[in-house]
Amino acid sequence: MLSLARPLIHAAVLLAAVLLGAGAAVGQTAPAASAPAVAAAPAETRPDESNAERAKSQPGNNAPFWRAVRGSGEQAGYSSLPGAEKGTLIQSFQQYPGSRFTTAGEAWRQVRNNWIIPYGGSLLLIALVALGLFYWRVGPLGGHIPDTGRKIERFTPFERAAHGANAAAFVVLAISGIVMAFGKFFLLPVLGGTLFGWLTYALKTAHNFAGPLFAVSLVIVILTFIRDNIPKGSDLTWIARLGGMLGDHEIPSHRFNAGEKLLFWGGVFAMGLVVVASGLVLDKLIPGMDYTRGQMQIAHMIHGAATALMMALFMGHIYMGTVGTRGALDGMRTGYVDEAWAREHHELWFDDIQAGRILAQRSAPPVPPIGAARPQS
Numbered sequence: 195m196l197s198l199a200r201p202l203i204h205a206a207v208l209l210a211a212v213l214l215g216a217g218a219a220v221g222q223t224a225p226a227a228s229a230p231a232v233a234a235a236p237a238e239t240r241p242d243e244s245n246a247e248r249a250k251s252q253p254g255n256n257a258p259f260w261r262a263v264r265g266s267g268e269q270a271g272y273s274s275l276p277g278a279e280k281g282t283l284i285q286s287f288q289q290y291p292g293s294r295f296t297t298a299g300e301a302w303r304q305v306r307n308n309w310i311i312p313y314g315g316s317l318l319l320i321a322l323v324a325l326g327l328f329y330w331r332v333g334p335l336g337g338h339i340p341d342t343g344r345k346i347e348r349f350t351p352f353e354r355a356a357h358g359a360n361a362a363a364f365v366v367l368a369i370s371g372i373v374m375a376f377g378k379f380f381l382l383p384v385l386g387g388t389l390f391g392w393l394t395y396a397l398k399t400a401h402n403f404a405g406p407l408f409a410v411s412l413v414i415v416i417l418t419f420i421r422d423n424i425p426k427g428s429d430l431t432w433i434a435r436l437g438g439m440l441g442d443h444e445i446p447s448h449r450f451n452a453g454e455k456l457l458f459w460g461g462v463f464a465m466g467l468v469v470v471a472s473g474l475v476l477d478k479l480i481p482g483m484d485y486t487r488g489q490m491q492i493a494h495m496i497h498g499a500a501t502a503l504m505m506a507l508f509m510g511h512i513y514m515g516t517v518g519t520r521g522a523l524d525g526m527r528t529g530y531v532d533e534a535w536a537r538e539h540h541e542l543w544f545d546d547i548q549a550g551r552i553l554a555q556r557s558a559p560p561v562p563p564i565g566a567a568r569p570q571s
């Protein structure tokens with residue numbers, strides 16, 4: 195099978211090379227079955243004695259052929275297509291110090307397949323198992339103070355819309371990214387090649403469009419929440435006692451606790467900007483760049499490593515915002531929390547509201563439904 199396919203591949207590559215005008219780079223000996231005329235090749239790249247001998251002594255060894263297709267790294271073929279490196283059929287040779295790889299493309303492939311995929315995947319699985327164990331041993335936090343029925347506005351409609359758009363884009367990006375990176379291990383065997391191919395293509399397209407939405411909403415989320423994430427002295431006590439999570443009550447905090455602030459600065463701000471910047475390079479949305487193979491490979495490696503870290507961090511955030519803390523999701527869903535919730539989870543914020551330093555209702559109050567009893571003036 196392989197022996198049948200090899201000449202066909204040689205012929206196709208050679209044809210492509212000739213079409214690209216890469217005659218200057220092609221000229222080494224190909225196996226006899228696929229050796230079309232390359233007589234126009236310049237003298238220095240014509241089949242030489244040693245290659246001819248190698249073709250006889252090692253008929254299956256076509257390394258000289260590929261070396262010639264790759265060229266010296268300085269000569270590109272001709273292509274009428276606009277854009278960087280369009281005349282280069284195979285990325286040029288780059289010898290990294292101590293590297294055993296012969297092309298940058300191969301080095302990148304190895305980094306992706308041997309580092310980013312296995313270590314990134316393990317990180318996500320470890321985070322998932324750790325959260326499962328935490329839920330099993332500790333369970334949901336809060337719910338120790340009975341509700342009062344009096345509500346405080348925790349998030350304005352604008353804050354919820356910004357967060358909602360960002361979270362929705364994140365979920366699309368995370369699911370599509372996981373399928374693109376790891377789908378061949380767990381979906382391909384179940385779906386088969388054709389369906390998996392279509393699914394991955396559709397998700398890759400969704401990924402490309404959700405990325406810019408995530409970028410824009412991320413900037414809005416950062417600007418919206420930055421003020422209440424500025425570190426304060428009380429955060430040190432919270433960190434030293436792990437928020438009181440393992441004790442029977444939480445350590446008092448302002449609107450956001452030190453755990454949320456760490457996630458904001460590390461996960462949302464720092465990782466968010468790295469992930470967005472590298473993603474915009476991969477989407478070719480940054481003006482003035484050449485988008486060479488080398489640049490795309492570097493952007494891809496940064497994006498892959500940073501998104502794996504970011505997803506692991508956000509698994510913690512999503513856990514705490516849903517099943518991990520009683521009533522937290524209601525605050526984000528409706529905009530309101532009970533006074534008891536505020537006192538239990540963010541006591542210093544609650545004290546400020548009680549003292550009138552922060553308004554309990556920051557946005558315009560919701561309009562009662564038509565027909566509902568209106569307060570008498």
Ligand code: HEM
Pocket residue numbers: 348357360361362364365412415419423449450454455457458461462466508511512514515516522523524525526
């Ligand atoms: C499905 C995904 C998500 C869920 C279920 C979720 C849930 C929540 C909840 C319930 C809160 C309120 C916590 C509180 O009241 O203290 C919150 C706050 C917040 N979330 Fe999310 N979230 C999600 C995704 C994201 C993403 C993708 C980002 C940004 C990249 C993000 C950034 C924030 C920020 C900045 C806050 C304000 C608290 C802080 O500054 O730490 N969330 N989230």
